[in-house]
Amino acid sequence: MAEITLQDIIQPENLVYEKSKLLTEKPFHYCPGCGHGTVHRIIAEVLEELGVDDRTIGVSPVGCAVMAYDYFDVDFVEAAHGRAPACATGIKRVWPDKVVFSYQGDGDLAAIGTCETIHTCNRGENITMIFVNNGIYGMTGGQMAPTTLVGMKTATTPYGRMPQWPDGTPNNGFPLQITQLIAQLPGTRYVTRQAVFSAAAVRNAKKAIKKAFQNQIENKNGVNFVEIVSNCNSNWKMSAVDANKWLQDNMLPVYPLGDLKDNFELIKK
Amino acid sequence: MAKFRGAIVVDTERCKGCGVCITACPCGVIELAKEVNGKGYNYAFMANPEACIGCASCGITCPDGVIKVYKKAL
Numbered sequence: 033m034a035e036i037t038l039q040d041i042i043q044p045e046n047l048v049y050e051k052s053k054l055l056t057e058k059p060f061h062y063c064p065g066c067g068h069g070t071v072h073r074i075i076a077e078v079l080e081e082l083g084v085d086d087r088t089i090g091v092s093p094v095g096c097a098v099m100a101y102d103y104f105d106v107d108f109v110e111a112a113h114g115r116a117p118a119c120a121t122g123i124k125r126v127w128p129d130k131v132v133f134s135y136q137g138d139g140d141l142a143a144i145g146t147c148e149t150i151h152t153c154n155r156g157e158n159i160t161m162i163f164v165n166n167g168i169y170g171m172t173g174g175q176m177a178p179t180t181l182v183g184m185k186t187a188t189t190p191y192g193r194m195p196q197w198p199d200g201t202p203n204n205g206f207p208l209q210i211t212q213l214i215a216q217l218p219g220t221r222y223v224t225r226q227a228v229f230s231a232a233a234v235r236n237a238k239k240a241i242k243k244a245f246q247n248q249i250e251n252k253n254g255v256n257f258v259e260i261v262s263n264c265n266s267n268w269k270m271s272a273v274d275a276n277k278w279l280q281d282n283m284l285p286v287y288p289l290g291d292l293k294d295n296f297e298l299i300k301k
Numbered sequence: 302m303a304k305f306r307g308a309i310v311v312d313t314e315r316c317k318g319c320g321v322c323i324t325a326c327p328c329g330v331i332e333l334a335k336e337v338n339g340k341g342y343n344y345a346f347m348a349n350p351e352a353c354i355g356c357a358s359c360g361i362t363c364p365d366g367v368i369k370v371y372k373k374a375l
Contacts, residue, residue: 038350041308041373048307049357051366060365064342065319069364231325231358265319272319 052076054085054105061099065272067262068096070228071164072103074238075135078245079106088131089123091116093145095137096170114145117152120159131248133160138179139169142210146178149214153255156219160244160256163211166264167283174267178208181286186267207286211259215292221254222247223293227261227284229276240291254296261287305372307355311345312367318342322359322368328352331359 054076060069079085085106092100094113101108111119116134124132141149141163152159168186169175176186176193183192193204215223222244226237237260244256261283265275291299309331316338322345323331332348345368347353355372 036306036373036375038308041306041355041371042310043371043373046355046371046373047369048355048372049360049368049370051369055366059315062364064317064364065321066364069366070362073364073366228362231356231362234361272321273324276321276324 052080054080055103056105058102060103062096063264063266065263065265065275066096067166067228067260068164070234071135071162071237071260071262072097072100074228074234074241075133075162076104078238078242079131081242082245082249084131084245084249087129088133089127091120091123091132091134093134093136093140094171095140097135097137097164098171100135114140114143115148116140117145117157117159117161118148120161121152121155121157124157124159128158131160131245133162133245133248135162136164137170138163138165138167139172139177142208143178146210149210150217153214153217153257154219156221156254158248158251158253158255160241160248161258162241162244163257163259164262165259165287166262167207168264168267170264170267174264176204178205179210179287180204181207181282184282209287211257211287211292214255214257215298218296219255220257220293221252221296222256222291223259224257224291225259225261225287225289227279227289229263229279233289236289259287261289305354305374307353307373308350308371309347309353309359310369310371311347312369313338313344313346314340315365315367316342316344317365318344319364320345321362321364325358325362327356327358328354 088106263275333343357370360368
């Protein structure tokens with residue numbers, strides 16, 4: 033048998049994977065290894081596969097993903113800090129035939145926009161919400177977020193997050209599991225938590241995001257909420273590979289992966 | 302012998318050298334180059350091209366989407 037060369041393999045008909053056409057040529061401004069890039073990529077792949085790119089409107093947050101509108105070749109609106117679900121509500125009510133999604137980080141969705149998040153989920157707007165949780169305020173330099181783990185060192189908790197002082201008086205509080213919280217609300221149809229640290233996790237996350245968009249396209253009422261547990265290697269002060277390992281060892285026990293609610297029914301573990 | 306042969310093409314100027322693809326690769330194909338690209342990152346490249354099976358694990362975990370994966374059945 034003739035020896036096969038790389039030139040024989042690298043031919044257009046053998047292409048099995050490339051970046052989605054829905055992402056622009058602009059390089060991501062995210063740090064090396066950041067999960068935001070992976071999440072952007074899988075959202076673009078899902079929108080391309082569902083063929084709804086011409087009627088999709090995204091709402092970008094304030095945070096690291098503030099410039100998401102530069103990277104997606106779909107219409108985008110930039111919302112005020114934490115107000116992306118409220119903004120998405122307005123767009124969806126005016127244009128019910130559009131596919132509307134919000135893309136937020138944990139500082140935006142779980143801290144500053146808690147009110148908007150909870151009320152949008154409680155009203156059961158027919159939108160898709162993507163929530164990227166890395167347990168820290170990334171863009172502003174690594175301050176403590178409500179989702180920060182107990183004992184985790186950040187710029188504002190240099191000795192680690194301490195929920196209570198030793199005498200029992202309140203201090204920093206406990207990690208906010210907002211996805212469990214909103215799963216209890218009657219307005220949410222599909223609530224799930226996924227991650228992007230490995231190829232298998234990325235595949236599962238893509239399936240979840242696809243389901244969240246499909247529910248909306250089929251006009252099934254209720255919020256479709258996807259949390260992605262992600263890394264922030266710059267502010268966790270680790271390499272990307274170490275951060276992914278740290279995520280599996282420390283984040284996942286507090287934020288366990290899997291579906292929390294499907295078809296308005298809580299999934300019991 | 303493997304039934305498939307694969308190959309990857311890395312957009313070296315956009316690669317940020319995070320190394321996530323190296324841990325994602327089940328066959329140990331990818332390594333970081335000693336040379337750097339225009340931004341000063343040690344970019345990923347195919348160090349063992351014969352071992353690649355074209356599974357696309359590197360492509361789907363790459364945060365910057367710089368890897369194109371090719372696969373050919375033998």
